[in-house]
Amino acid sequence: MIPIVMIPTVPPSADFPVSADASGHAEAPRAPRAVALVSGGLDSTLAVRMMQEQGVQVEGLHFYTGFCITEQQRRSGNPKAANRPNDGLRAGVELDIPVEIVDISREYLEIVTHPKHGYGANVNPCIDCRAMMLRKAGEIMRERGADFVITGEVLGQRPMSQNRKAMDVIEDEAGLSGRLLRPLSARNLPMTEAERGHLVDRDQLKGMSGRTRKPQIALAQELGVDAYAQPAGGCCFLTDENFARKFRDLFAHDPDLHLDHEQIMLLTVGRHFRLKGGMKVVVGRNAGENLMVQGLVERSVIPGAQLMVVEDRKGPTTVVAGGSNAALDAADARDNMADLTVAAALTARYSDAPEGSEVAVRLWNPACQPQADGRVFNITVVRDGFDDLRV
């Protein structure tokens, strides 16, 4: 019978991890090392600071999912975000630790569209999301020879992913059982290997729980932490009710849609309308969004999409998608034309042309024709009557 040898992942009784040189001689004990999830919010910042107080060397990871509000604002030229640094990198500077940005945006699409553990209040797949991030963090921990992973999670703070059952599921699915330390709530949670092995002192960890932020704010004062971003969920489109409505509408009209980041980008900009014949209309709200939606259509990333603008007036660039250019039977052709006429009216409505004036709205498909060859709709500008079409 082959003997089974249990090899502890952390030395059970050493105060510090010990490594060996090539000849097998033990080298001087090194400081414990942890990999931290760093959003840049208060909780993850405090978790890192608490570990630093205990002499742990920390490396930060900041995950990019493709659904970060600030990042998208930056891309659409929003002046509020233009000069704002990445929250994770800024926190790294404040904490004096290296922070690496880990791009999981490609594999993330699968969990956003098919989350094993479902959605929270909107389209936020928080349990799958945390499990994915922590699985990745665990791989990086092993690659780099670190001892454990830390997060700023607080028991009971967020309904979906920070209740005890969800936290256990996440730890288990991430393959981090016993090696995931949550310093802010550790004393409410089972002892981890890092505590058992005396890499960290459990007595100095916290037992926070619940939604109040007061203990974190008090701890921040105690540890001299004063620069941090808003709590993590505030940075994620998936928790946003408006985004969730548009996301659900997209799949309700095209259940087989293969979602990509260009389509997500379109969900985050403009005013969205669903017309009676099924056409989707997105009206840019400012020059940055106009340029962005035009670029998306010109690169043909939205199948069959066309553009509309009001001629000789300042106004939006509008995307119309989901109509048909194919040969249609008479009824479908009527619906298609009715939708295009409403799309033109919406484009005129958000232009600077006065109510009641006549404008020409040009529709063209940049993939196959110059703007000047597009069809013209002559529209009388009306401001009211579109609310029930809003997504």
Ligand code: SF4
């Ligand atoms: S709020 Fe967004 S980023 Fe945070 S855990 Fe949920 S899905 Fe992930």
